[in-house]
Amino acid sequence: MSSETPERAKAVRQRSSISDAVWSLVAIVVALIFFFPLYWAISNSLRRPAETFTVAGLGIPFVDFTPTLENWRSQVMVPEAYAAFTNSTLISLMAVAIALALGLPAAYALARFKFFLIPNKDLTVWFLSQRILPPVATAVPFFIVFSFFDLLDSRIALTLVSATFILPFVVVIVRQTFYDLPIELEEAALVDGASHFTAFWRIAIPLAMPAIAASALIMFAFAWNEYLFAVILTVKDAATMPVHIAGGVDTRGVQFWFVAVRSLIAMIPPVLLALLAQRYIVRGLTLGAVKG
Amino acid sequence: MRWTSRIKFVFLLPAVLWVLVFTIFPLGYSLFLSVHHVEREVVVTGREQVPVLNKDGQPVLKKNGEPRTKTVVKRELSTTFTFAGLDNFLRAFRDAEVATSVRITAIFVGAAVAIEIMLGLALAWLFNRRIVARPVLRSIMILPIFATPIAVGYLFFTIFYEVGGPLAFLGVPWLSHPDWALASIILVDIWQWTPFCFLVFLAALQGIPDELIECAALDTNSEWDLWREVVLPLLQPVIILVLLLRLAEAFKLFDIVATLTKGGPGIATQSYSYLAFTRGFKLNDFGYASAMAFLLLIVVMIVVTAFFKRLRRAYE
Structure with missing residues (x-):
C-alpha cells in the first residue's frame, strides 16, 4: 500500500497536468476569439484600400500583405x-x-x-x-x-x-x-x-x-x-x-x-x-x- | 461606529441636489411632455437689411460707394404644447412599429442575456482552473467591455461583411436577412458583455473559501455534482445580480443598432429605444417620444424594484 499510494498520487497529478494543459489551450483559444474583432480592426487599418477584401486568410500583417501606415x-x-x-x-x-x-x-x-x-x-x-x-x-x-x-x-x-x-x-x-x-x-x-x-x-x-x-x-x-x-x-x-x-x-x-x-x-x-x-x-x- | 454631526449634510447635499436637478427634473419634464402634443416650428419674426462686412470687419462697398447689404431673416424656434391627455400613450399601444420593436427588444434581451450569463459561467469555471498566463488572458477578456459601442458597431460591420469579410466563408446573410441581422446584433452584444458576466462570476468564484470546496469535494467525485449542489447555490445571489444589471442595460439597446444596422433591413432590428429616439429626434415628435420613453421606464422600474431589494442587502 505504501508503494501504491505515491504511484496513484503521481498518476492523478499527471492526469491533472494533462487536463490543465488542455484547458489552458481552450482558454487561450477563447481569449483569441474575443480578441479577434479588435485584431481585425488593426489588420484592416494597416491595409491599402484595395486590399480590404482581397487579403486571404487571417490577414496577418507582413505574412498576408505588406502593412502601411497610410490610413x-x-x-x-x-x-x-x-x-x-x-x-x-x-x-x-x-x-x-x-x-x-x-x-x-x-x-x-x-x-x-x-x-x-x-x-x-x-x-x-x-x-x-x-x-x-x-x-x-x-x-x-x-x-x-x-x-x-x-x-x-x-x-x-x-x-x-x-x-x-x-x-x-x-x-x-x-x-x-x-x-x-x-x-x-x-x-x-x-x-x-x-x-x-x-x-x-x-x-x-x-x-x-x-x-x-x-x-x-x-x-x-x-x-x-x-x-x-x-x-x-x-x-x-x-x-x-x-x-x-x-x-x-x-x-x-x-x-x-x-x-x-x-x-x-x-x-x-x-x-x-x-x-x-x-x-x-x-x-x-x-x-x-x-x-x- | 458612525458619526452623527450635522456637518454630514454639507458633504452629502451637493450631490443630492445635483442628481435632483439633472435626473428628477428631466423625468418630471418628460412626464409633462408625454401628456402633451409638442410642436416645434421655426417662425420668421422679421427681416432686416445689414451691411456685408469683409474679413477685417469693414463694410464692403458697391461700385457707386454705397455699402453692400444683405437680407437677414430673423427666425425663432417656437414650441407649442397642447394638452393631449393619454393620447400619446394610447397611440403607442396601437402603433404597429412599436409592437414590432417590443418583440425585437424582447427577443434580443432574452437571447443575449441568457447566453451571456451561461457563457460567462462556463468561462469563469474555465478560468478558475489552473491555466497558464491567467492574468494576461483575463486582461484580454476585459478589452471588449470598455470598447466604445459606436466603434464596436462599425468594427462588426466589417466583420459581418458578406463579400470578403472574415466570416464570409460561412455563407450567412449576416446583415441583409431580417432574422440574421437580429442574430448579428445579439452576437455583438454577447461579444461585448459576456466578459462582464465572466469577470464578476470569476471574482465571486475566487471569493469562495477553498476549505468549503475541499470539504464538499470529500462527499462527491463528480465535479458536476459539486457545482450543482455547492458552487451554483453559493453563486446564486451574484448570478441574480448580474442578470438584473444585464436586463436593465439590455433594454436600452441603442448604440449597436444605430451603427450596425440602423434598424434595418426594413425595421427588423429597430429596438424600442432606437424607435423612441427616431420618433423624437428625426420626426420631432417629442410628446410621443416622451410617452414611449416613459413606458420603457415603467418596464425598467419593475426590474429595478427587484434589483433594489437585492442591492439593499449588498449594502448592509
Whole structure:
C-alpha cells in the first residue's frame, strides 16, 4: 500500500497536468476569439484600400500583405478627427472632475455619518439607481432645456449630463473604500481638534487614492464612450469621438480602412484606462455589490 | 461606529441636489411632455437689411460707394404644447412599429442575456482552473467591455461583411436577412458583455473559501455534482445580480443598432429605444417620444424594484 499510494498520487497529478494543459489551450483559444474583432480592426487599418477584401486568410500583417501606415497618417491629419478627440478628452475630463467634486464628499458622508430620515444604504441605492434609467427618458427634456439656454452643441451641455450619469460610480466605489479604512485615524485627528473637513481631506482622501484614481479612470471611459446624449446635444463644434465616427460614415459610405482607424482611435483611450483600473472594475460595474 | 454631526449634510447635499436637478427634473419634464402634443416650428419674426462686412470687419462697398447689404431673416424656434391627455400613450399601444420593436427588444434581451450569463459561467469555471498566463488572458477578456459601442458597431460591420469579410466563408446573410441581422446584433452584444458576466462570476468564484470546496469535494467525485449542489447555490445571489444589471442595460439597446444596422433591413432590428429616439429626434415628435420613453421606464422600474431589494442587502 505504501508503494501504491505515491504511484496513484503521481498518476492523478499527471492526469491533472494533462487536463490543465488542455484547458489552458481552450482558454487561450477563447481569449483569441474575443480578441479577434479588435485584431481585425488593426489588420484592416494597416491595409491599402484595395486590399480590404482581397487579403486571404487571417490577414496577418507582413505574412498576408505588406502593412502601411497610410490610413493612420491621413486620418490623424483630418481636422475634424482632431477636434473630436479634443472635445472627447475635455468633456470627459471636466465631467470626471465634477463627479469627483460631488461624489467624494457624498461617498464619505455615506461611509462615515449616520443618516436617520433615510437610512444610508437607501441613499446609496438611490444614487446608483439612476444608472438604470433609460437615457431616452431624459434625452428629450435635456434637448429642450439646453436648446432654451442656447447650449446645444456646446461642451458645457454634454459635460453636465455626463457628470450626472457617471456620478454613481465614484459614490459606490469610493464609499466602500472609505468604509474599509480604519476610522481610528480620523477620530484621533478629530480629538486633536481637526475639523471633519480636515479629516476627510488630509486623511481619508490620501488613503483612498488608489480607489479614487480607479473610479476616475472608469468614469472617464464611460463618459468617453457615451453616444446617445452626445448625438442629441452636439452637432459639430462639440462633437465627440463617437459622434465623429458615426457622422463620417454617413456621407461617404463605409470606407473600411478609415473606419478601422477611427474606431481604434476612439477605443484605445477608454480600453487602456480601464486596464489600468482592472482591480476595481468588478466593483464598479456591479455598482459596488460585488467587491471583486 | 458612525458619526452623527450635522456637518454630514454639507458633504452629502451637493450631490443630492445635483442628481435632483439633472435626473428628477428631466423625468418630471418628460412626464409633462408625454401628456402633451409638442410642436416645434421655426417662425420668421422679421427681416432686416445689414451691411456685408469683409474679413477685417469693414463694410464692403458697391461700385457707386454705397455699402453692400444683405437680407437677414430673423427666425425663432417656437414650441407649442397642447394638452393631449393619454393620447400619446394610447397611440403607442396601437402603433404597429412599436409592437414590432417590443418583440425585437424582447427577443434580443432574452437571447443575449441568457447566453451571456451561461457563457460567462462556463468561462469563469474555465478560468478558475489552473491555466497558464491567467492574468494576461483575463486582461484580454476585459478589452471588449470598455470598447466604445459606436466603434464596436462599425468594427462588426466589417466583420459581418458578406463579400470578403472574415466570416464570409460561412455563407450567412449576416446583415441583409431580417432574422440574421437580429442574430448579428445579439452576437455583438454577447461579444461585448459576456466578459462582464465572466469577470464578476470569476471574482465571486475566487471569493469562495477553498476549505468549503475541499470539504464538499470529500462527499462527491463528480465535479458536476459539486457545482450543482455547492458552487451554483453559493453563486446564486451574484448570478441574480448580474442578470438584473444585464436586463436593465439590455433594454436600452441603442448604440449597436444605430451603427450596425440602423434598424434595418426594413425595421427588423429597430429596438424600442432606437424607435423612441427616431420618433423624437428625426420626426420631432417629442410628446410621443416622451410617452414611449416613459413606458420603457415603467418596464425598467419593475426590474429595478427587484434589483433594489437585492442591492439593499449588498449594502448592509
